Amino acid sequence: MVKEFVKKIDWLGHDSFLIKSNLIIYFDPFQIKGGPKADIIFITHPHYDHCSPEDIKKIVKEDTVIVTEKDSAKMLSGKIEVMKVGEEKTVSGIKVKAVPAYNISKTFHPKDKGWLGFVVEVEGVKVYHAGDTDFIPEMKDIKTDIALLPVSGTYVMTAEEAVEAALTINPQIAIPMHYGSIVGSEKDAQRFAQALKGKIEVIVLPKKIKF
Numbered sequence: 001m002v003k004e005f006v007k008k009i010d011w012l013g014h015d016s017f018l019i020k021s022n023l024i025i026y027f028d029p030f031q032i033k034g035g036p037k038a039d040i041i042f043i044t045h046p047h048y049d050h051c052s053p054e055d056i057k058k059i060v061k062e063d064t065v066i067v068t069e070k071d072s073a074k075m076l077s078g079k080i081e082v083m084k085v086g087e088e089k090t091v092s093g094i095k096v097k098a099v100p101a102y103n104i105s106k107t108f109h110p111k112d113k114g115w116l117g118f119v120v121e122v123e124g125v126k127v128y129h130a131g132d133t134d135f136i137p138e139m140k141d142i143k144t145d146i147a148l149l150p151v152s153g154t155y156v157m158t159a160e161e162a163v164e165a166a167l168t169i170n171p172q173i174a175i176p177m178h179y180g181s182i183v184g185s186e187k188d189a190q191r192f193a194q195a196l197k198g199k200i201e202v203i204v205l206p207k208k209i210k211f
Helices: 002-006 053-059 137-141 159-169 186-195
Strands: 009-013 016-020 024-027 040-042 065-068 079-082 088-091 094-100 116-122 125-129 146-150 173-177
Touching: 002 146, 002 173, 009 173, 024 116, 065 088, 137 159, 146 159, 159 173, 159 186, 173 186
Parallel strands: 024 040, 040 065, 065 079, 125 146, 146 173
Antiparallel strands: 009 016, 016 024, 088 094, 094 116, 116 125
16 A cells, blocks of 8 residues: 555655655645646655745646744745644645654754744555754654655765664665755665665665656
């Protein structure tokens, strides 16, 4: 069931994903060409490569709900649902939990900002989008079937740290992200996949450009 569900997930580059279920769900759309109109858009934090009003305009419709934290909410308009770390909500029938995303050894994403990752449940499958984060202690409490994890280092976890995160979270499937755009390359994704061979299934998604 979980592996079948992965077929409904498109990686749009960097930290951007599209889930095509009975609802159209995006995470952090950035430098996208377009795509199906969104029912829900999740925005993890206000950095330009995650909260991009210009890209949101390409996929938003009148009743699109944007789920985000307080800083990004100030940059956006429309139907906004603001969430805090630890909060749980049901949005358009989708169960959502806001989880922490922050740096431990660097200063790009301070913990006190309250920026987010999300665990969403779609068709009975839980998907965790980690946002921009290091390997943090709170990951031991995350329960998910699919984990979307940054692997590029610099602003987020390295591939090796993401391996530790994956082993801690223990999803059925891990999907690397945060490479191939601003920092990182497919080599980071492949290192991540190689290190988890025989432990956790890793699927390196091709970048989806056309719809």
